[in-house]
Structures are given as C-alpha cells and as structure tokens.
Amino acid sequence: MRTKKKQKANPEISEEEFLCSAKSYLSTDFPNPQRVGCPPEAQLNTLAERPRNADPAVRQHITCCSPCFKRYMELLTDLRGRKAV
Numbered sequence: 001m002r003t004k005k006k007q008k009a010n011p012e013i014s015e016e017e018f019l020c021s022a023k024s025y026l027s028t029d030f031p032n033p034q035r036v037g038c039p040p041e042a043q044l045n046t047l048a049e050r051p052r053n054a055d056p057a058v059r060q061h062i063t064c065c066s067p068c069f070k071r072y073m074e075l076l077t078d079l080r081g082r083k084a085v
C-alpha cells in the first residue's frame with residue numbers, strides 16, 4: 001500500500017508547535033544507539049535551516065530517533081542563536 005501525499009506547507013501547524021509536542025517525549029523515547037537509518041548531519045542541517053526544502057523522510061526520521069532529534073534541536077538552537085544576533 002502506497003500513500004503519496006503531496007508535501008505541502010501546512011499553515012495549521014507551525015514548526016514551533018510541531019517541536020513543542022514532539023520535544024517532551026522525542027528526546028528520550030526513541031533511543032537509537034546504533035543510529036539505524038540515520039540521515040547524514042547535512043540533512044538534519046537542511047531540516048533545521050530550511051524545513052520546506054528538507055527531505056520529508058528526514059523529518060519523519062527525527063520523529064522516531066532520539067539522537068537525531070536531539071541533534072536537530074541543537075542545530076535549531078544554534079541557528080536561532082545566530083539569527084537573533
């Protein structure tokens with residue numbers, strides 16, 4: 001079974017909301033010590049920097065991989081810190 005939905009910008013849920021709901025459990029609930037199926041850091045970077053351009057698979061991945069999610073949060077924090085200056 002294949003479901004191919006169009007990846008469209010969804011105005012109803014912001015990146016913030018997505019992260020808020022995800023943050024609480026994602027950073028610990030999905031340990032992945034062997035980093036199975038993890039995307040390269042460059043892709044996490046893209047997701048943090050330009051979520052619209054990121055591979056949906058990467059976004060999907062961070063929702064089920066704590067190490068990547070944590071790394072993503074770091075990148076995001078870093079990014080915002082730089083932008084705020």
Ligand SMILES: [Zn+2]
Binds near residue numbers: 061065066067068069
């Ligand atoms: Zn991962």
